Amino acid sequence: MGSACFKKQPHPQRQQQHRQIQSHQSQSTNVSSHQNTQRRASEQQQVQQQTNQIQIKENSQKPQINSGFTSPRSDLNDRSMLSKNELTKVEPLKNRFIQQETDSYLFKNNDxxxxxxxxxxxxxxxxxxxxxxxxxxxxxxxxxxxxxxxxxxxxxxxxxxxxxxxxxxxxxxxxxxxxxxxxxxxxxxxxxxxxxxxxxxxxxxxxxxxxxxxxxxxxxxxxxxxxxxxxxxDGNIYEGEWKDDEKDGQGTEKWVSGDTYTGQYQGGMKHGQGKYIWSNGNCYEGSYFKDFIDGFGIYKWPDGQVYSGEWVKNQMYGKGTFIWTNGNKYIGDYKEDKKEGYGVFQFADGKTYKGGWHNGKQHGKGVLIEADGFEIVGVWEKGRLISQE
Missing domain, CATH: 2.20.110 (Histone H3 K4-specific methyltransferase SET7/9 N-terminal domain)
Incomplete structure (x- = not known):
C-alpha cells in the first residue's frame, strides 16, 4: 500500500509570532527609511543654505558684470562652491584678468x-x-x-x-x-x-x-x-618748468621766427629775470613783469648801441644810460623810450650838455660846456638854444 505525503502545517501560535516579528521588522525598516530621508533632506537644505550664503557673499564682494560682454569663469565659480573658506580668496597676482583678445569674458574683481x-x-x-x-x-x-x-x-x-x-x-x-x-x-x-x-x-x-x-x-x-x-x-617750443598747465619757473622758449627767451616764468608769462634774443640780433637781459620788460635791464643792438637802465612795459622809463657806437653817451631820465627830465649828454667831440629834456630833445634851462671848457648857459626849446644868459 503506497504511502501518502502531507505538507507539514505550522503551529498556529508559532505562525502568529512569526507574523509579529515580520511586522516589527517592517516597522523598523520604515522608521529607518524615514529617518534617512529626513536626514538627507536636512543635509540638502544645509548645503543649499551654504550655497545661498556663498552666492550672497560673492555678489556682495564682486561688481555685477555686464552680460553684454563678459561672464564669470565657471570653473572658478564652481571651485568656490566647494569650500566656504575658499570663497573670494583670489591672490592679486595669481588670478588677474584674461587679456587675450580672443577671450569674450573676464573674471572681474574690485579693481x-x-x-x-x-x-x-x-x-x-x-x-x-x-x-x-x-x-x-x-x-x-x-x-x-x-x-x-x-x-x-x-x-x-x-x-x-x-x-x-x-x-x-x-x-x-x-x-x-x-x-x-x-x-x-x-x-x-x-x-x-x-x-x-x-x-x-x-x-x-x-x-x-x-x-x-x-x-x-x-x-x-x-x-x-x-x-x-x-x-x-606753429612749431614754437617751450621746454622748462610747469605748474597747473602753465609755464612757471625756469624755462626756454624758441620761436620759429628765430627768437629765443631763457629765464623765469610765472602763470604762463615771462616774469622775473630773463634773456631774450631776437632773430635780428637785438638782445635784452634783465627784469620781466607779466610778459613785459619791466624793471632794470640791459638792451643791446647789433650795431653796438647799449641801453642800461630802468624799463616800464617794454619802454625805457626812469634812470638810464645810453651809449652810441659813435661815442655819444647820455646819462639821465627817460620816459616812453625818450629822454625826458634831467640828463647829461656827452658828445664824442668832447662837448657836454647838462640840463632839461623833453620828448628826446634839449628843452628848458641847461648849460653847454665846450671841449675847451667854455660854458653857454641858456634856455633850450625843442633842441635849439633860444636864449642865453
Whole structure:
C-alpha cells in the first residue's frame, strides 16, 4: 500500500509570532527609511543654505558684470562652491584678468570699472592726421623701469570706453581707477600715453592734441606740472618748468621766427629775470613783469648801441644810460623810450650838455660846456638854444 505525503502545517501560535516579528521588522525598516530621508533632506537644505550664503557673499564682494560682454569663469565659480573658506580668496597676482583678445569674458574683481561707467571695446585706431603725423615724427614713449615696479600690483585690462564721455582707455587699473601705465583716446583724436594715478595723468606722459600740438613731461592730477616740453601748432617750443598747465619757473622758449627767451616764468608769462634774443640780433637781459620788460635791464643792438637802465612795459622809463657806437653817451631820465627830465649828454667831440629834456630833445634851462671848457648857459626849446644868459 503506497504511502501518502502531507505538507507539514505550522503551529498556529508559532505562525502568529512569526507574523509579529515580520511586522516589527517592517516597522523598523520604515522608521529607518524615514529617518534617512529626513536626514538627507536636512543635509540638502544645509548645503543649499551654504550655497545661498556663498552666492550672497560673492555678489556682495564682486561688481555685477555686464552680460553684454563678459561672464564669470565657471570653473572658478564652481571651485568656490566647494569650500566656504575658499570663497573670494583670489591672490592679486595669481588670478588677474584674461587679456587675450580672443577671450569674450573676464573674471572681474574690485579693481575693474563698473559696467555702468565703462564698457569693454576694441582699441581705436588713430585716424586724426595731425595726431598721426606727430606720433610718427616722435620716438616711442619711454616708460621708466623703476617707475613700472610701483604698479606691479595693478591689473591690466583690455580697452574700456567711458559711457558718459566716449573716451577710451587701455592700461592698468586699481580700485576701479586708472592706475599705472596706460593709453587714452579722446573722441576728437587727442591721444595720451604715460602714467596714471588716482584716475588722472600723473608722472611722465605724452599728450598729443587734436590740432597737432603736444606736451611731453611731468603731470600732476591731469595738469602739466613739473618739467616738460610743449610744441604748439606753429612749431614754437617751450621746454622748462610747469605748474597747473602753465609755464612757471625756469624755462626756454624758441620761436620759429628765430627768437629765443631763457629765464623765469610765472602763470604762463615771462616774469622775473630773463634773456631774450631776437632773430635780428637785438638782445635784452634783465627784469620781466607779466610778459613785459619791466624793471632794470640791459638792451643791446647789433650795431653796438647799449641801453642800461630802468624799463616800464617794454619802454625805457626812469634812470638810464645810453651809449652810441659813435661815442655819444647820455646819462639821465627817460620816459616812453625818450629822454625826458634831467640828463647829461656827452658828445664824442668832447662837448657836454647838462640840463632839461623833453620828448628826446634839449628843452628848458641847461648849460653847454665846450671841449675847451667854455660854458653857454641858456634856455633850450625843442633842441635849439633860444636864449642865453
Amino acid at each position: 575693474a570699472p563698473d559696467s555702468d561707467i565703462a564698457i569693454q571695446v576694441k582699441e581705436p585706431d588713430i585716424t586724426n592726421s595731425n595726431v598721426l603725423k606727430i606720433l610718427k615724427s616722435l620716438p616711442p614713449f619711454q616708460y621708466d623701469l623703476d617707475m613700472n615696479k610701483k604698479f606691479n600690483d595693478c591689473i591690466s585690462l583690455p580697452p574700456h570706453q567711458f559711457i558718459s564721455t566716449g573716451i577710451t582707455y587701455v592700461g592698468q587699473w586699481r580700485n576701479k581707477q586708472k592706475q599705472g601705465k596706460g593709453r587714452q583716446y579722446w573722441p576728437d583724436g587727442t591721444y595720451y600715453e604715460g602714467y596714471w594715478q588716482n584716475h588722472g595723468a600723473n608722472g611722465k606722459g605724452r599728450l598729443i592734441r587734436c590740432d597737432g600740438s603736444y606736451y611731453e613731461g611731468d603731470w600732476l592730477d591731469d595738469l602739466q606740472c613739473g618739467f616738460g616740453k610743449n610744441v604748439d601748432t
